[in-house]
Amino acid sequence: MAKQIMDTVLRVEELTEDIYRMTMSSEFISKNALPGQFVNIKCCEGEQALLRRPVSICQLDRGNGTYDILFQKKGTGTALLTCKKSGDRLDVLGPLGNGFDLNEKYQRIAVVGGGIGVFPLLFLLQESKAAYKNAYLGFRSADLIVLEKEFGRSATSLKIATDDGSYGTHGYITEILKKDLLSCHYDMIYACGPTVMLSTIARIADESGTQCQVSLEQRMGCGFGACLICACKTKIKSDAVDKDGQWHYSHVCKDGPVFNSKDVIFD
Amino acid sequence: MKGQGHDIDMAVNIGGLQLKNPVIAASGTFGFGREHTGFIDLNRLGGISVKGLTLEQRQGNKPPRVAETPGGMLNSVGLQNPGVRAFIRDEIPFLRQYSIAIIANIAGNTIDEYCQMAEILSEADIDAIELNVSCPNVKAGCMVFGNTAAGIAEITELVRKRTSKPLIVKLTPNVLSIPEIARAAEGAGADCISLINTLLGMAIDIETRRPILYNNTGGLSGPAVKPIAVRMVYEAAQAVRIPVIGMGGIMKGSDAIEFLLAGASAVMVGTANMIYPDACVRTLEGIEQYMESHSLTSIADISGKLELNT
Numbered sequence: 001m002a003k004q005i006m007d008t009v010l011r012v013e014e015l016t017e018d019i020y021r022m023t024m025s026s027e028f029i030s031k032n033a034l035p036g037q038f039v040n041i042k043c044c045e046g047e048q049a050l051l052r053r054p055v056s057i058c059q060l061d062r063g064n065g066t067y068d069i070l071f072q073k074k075g076t077g078t079a080l081l082t083c084k085k086s087g088d089r090l091d092v093l094g095p096l097g098n099g100f101d102l103n104e105k106y107q108r109i110a111v112v113g114g115g116i117g118v119f120p121l122l123f124l125l126q127e128s129k130a131a132y133k134n135a136y137l138g139f140r141s142a143d144l145i146v147l148e149k150e151f152g153r154s155a156t157s158l159k160i161a162t163d164d165g166s167y168g169t170h171g172y173i174t175e176i177l178k179k180d181l182l183s184c185h186y187d188m189i190y191a192c193g194p195t196v197m198l199s200t201i202a203r204i205a206d207e208s209g210t211q212c213q214v215s216l217e218q219r220m221g222c223g224f225g226a227c228l229i230c231a232c233k234t235k236i237k238s239d240a241v242d243k244d245g246q247w248h249y250s251h252v253c254k255d256g257p258v259f260n261s262k263d264v265i266f267d
Numbered sequence: 268m269k270g271q272g273h274d275i276d277m278a279v280n281i282g283g284l285q286l287k288n289p290v291i292a293a294s295g296t297f298g299f300g301r302e303h304t305g306f307i308d309l310n311r312l313g314g315i316s317v318k319g320l321t322l323e324q325r326q327g328n329k330p331p332r333v334a335e336t337p338g339g340m341l342n343s344v345g346l347q348n349p350g351v352r353a354f355i356r357d358e359i360p361f362l363r364q365y366s367i368a369i370i371a372n373i374a375g376n377t378i379d380e381y382c383q384m385a386e387i388l389s390e391a392d393i394d395a396i397e398l399n400v401s402c403p404n405v406k407a408g409c410m411v412f413g414n415t416a417a418g419i420a421e422i423t424e425l426v427r428k429r430t431s432k433p434l435i436v437k438l439t440p441n442v443l444s445i446p447e448i449a450r451a452a453e454g455a456g457a458d459c460i461s462l463i464n465t466l467l468g469m470a471i472d473i474e475t476r477r478p479i480l481y482n483n484t485g486g487l488s489g490p491a492v493k494p495i496a497v498r499m500v501y502e503a504a505q506a507v508r509i510p511v512i513g514m515g516g517i518m519k520g521s522d523a524i525e526f527l528l529a530g531a532s533a534v535m536v537g538t539a540n541m542i543y544p545d546a547c548v549r550t551l552e553g554i555e556q557y558m559e560s561h562s563l564t565s566i567a568d569i570s571g572k573l574e575l576n577t
Binding site for chain 1: 295302303305318328330342479490540542543544
C-alpha cells in the first residue's frame with residue numbers, strides 16, 4: 001500500500017550529461033518497494049512544478065534503508081531535483097505500481113533496456129534469484145552509458161550496444177537479443193525503454209515463444225489510479241486484436257507499469 | 268468542534284443537499300473514492316462528485332491525456348468511465364460505507380442520454396445529480412449545451428422533469444456571460460450551480476511541433492485558473508438566488524475561503540487531489556482554522572461576505 005511520506009535526500013550526483021542519481025533515505029520505501037515500482041515526487045513545495053514526477057526505483061538497500069532513483073534532467077521538475085542538497089526533504093508518494101513478476105520458476109532471465117529505461121532493471125537483477133541473469137542494454141552513444149559496472153556485477157553476462165557504434169556493438173540491442181534467442185532459451189524477458197523498442201521486443205519474444213514483461217511509460221497525473229490520465233491500450237483477452245470491443249484502456253500507474261507483453265497493444 | 272467557547276457548525280444545505288461540511292471532492296480527480304481511501308478517511312469529506320458518467324461505458328481519449336502548464340495542467344481524459352449502470356451496481360455500495368454525500372456527475376452525448384441517465388439515477392441511492400454540460404474533451408455532445416443560455420435552459424429543463432433529486436448544474440467558463448448562463452440554469456429549475464469547469468487550452472511540444480495532448484486541446488485546471496474562477500463565482504452568486512458551489516484551483520483552506528467570500532456556499536477540490544491525496548482534508552482543516560481564528564460559528568458567516576472596494 002502506497003503512502004505519502006517525507007524522504008530525506010542523502011546525495012545527488014551527475015553521472016553523465018543530464019543523467020543524475022539521487023540517493024534517498026526512506027524506511028518505508030526501502031522496506032516495501034519491489035522491482036518495477038516507482039515513486040511520484042513533488043519536486044518543489046509550490047506551483048513551479050505542479051504535478052509530481054514519476055521515477056522508477058533503480059536500486060534499493062533494504063539493510064541501510066536507502067534507495068536510488070536515476071533520472072534525466074529534462075524539464076522544470078527534474079531541474080529542481082538536480083538542485084536538491086543532502087539533508088533536504090522530499091515529498092514522495094510510493095511505492096506505486098505493480099512491479100515485475102519475479103517468480104522463482106524463472107531461472108533463466110534476460111533484462112533488456114534502452115537508454116534511461118535501463119534503471120529499474122538493475123533493481124530487478126539485484127533482487128532476482130534466477131540462476132542466469134543476462135543483461136542487454138542499448139544506448140544512443142557511449143557518453144550516455146550509465147551503471148555499466150553495476151549491471152556487470154549483478155548480471156551473469158552483460159551486452160551493450162550503441163546506435164552510433166561508439167561503444168559495444170554497433171546497432172540495436174534488440175538485434176543482439178534476437179540473435180541470441182536462436183541459440184538459447186529464456187524463461188522470461190523483462191524489458192524497459194522507449195515504446196518503439198518495447199514493441200520490437202514484444203514481437204521478438206512472441207516469435208521465439210518466450211514470455212515477456214514490459215514496463216510501460218505514459219504521462220501521469222496522480223500516479224495512484226484516481227485520475228485515469230495515464231491510459232494505455234491493452235487487450236481484454238490475450239488473444240484479442242486491436243479492434244473495437246476487444247481492447248480497453250488500462251492505466252500505467254495502477255494496472256502497470258509492468259504488463260505481459262502479449263496484452264499490450266502498441267500503436 | 269469548539270472554537271473560543273462557541274461550537275463551529277460546518278454543515279451546509281445546498282439546494283436540498285445536506286452536507287456535514289462544505290468540502291466536496293470534484294468530479295474527475297477522485298474516481299469513485301476507492302484510490303484515496305489509502306490516504307484519507309473518506310468520512311472527513313462533505314461529499315464526493317464522482318467521475319463523470321455516461322450512459323454506456325466510455326474508453327476515453329487516446330493518450331497523452333495530460334500536459335503540465337504554468338501553475339496548472341491540461342487534461343483530455345475524455346470521460347473514461349464504466350457507465351451509469353456499472354456505477355450504480357459497483358460503486359454506490361462502496362461509497363455508502365461512508366457518511367458522505369454522493370453526487371452523480373453525468374455527461375451525455377445526446378439530449379436523450381442525459382434524460383435516460385436522469386431517470387435511471389432518480390431510482391438510485393444517490394444524494395444529488397450534477398449536470399456536466401461543459402466537458403471540453405468530448406468531440407460531440409455535452410459541449411454543445413453548456414455554451415449558451417438557451418442550451419443550458421433546455422438541458423436543465425429536460426433533466427429537471429425526470430428527477431426530484433437535488434440538481435446541480437456545472438457551468439463552463441468558456442462563455443460570454445456567466446450571469447446569463449447562471450440565470451438560465453436557475454430559471455430552468457436547477458437547485459444549485461457549480462463552477463467553474465475547465466478552461467479550454469493547448470500546449471505545444473516545440474520539438475515535435477505538435478500539441479502535447481493527443482486530443483490537441485484540453486481542459487485547464489489548477490491554481491492558474493483560480494482568479495478567473497473566483498471572479499465567475501462572484502458574478503454567478505450575484506446573479507442568482509440558488510446556492511453556488513465554487514471550484515477552480517483550490518489547493519488549501521485559504522483558497523476555499525476566497526470562494527466562500529465570493530458567494531459560494533460550498534467548494535469542490537479537484538486538481539489538488541492528484542498532487543496531495545489529502546487535499547480535501549487539508550482544505551477542510553484550513554477552513555476550520557480560519558473560522559476558529561476569526562471566531563466564526565458557521566459557514567454562513569463567510570458565504571458571500573465579500574465587500575467590494577468600489
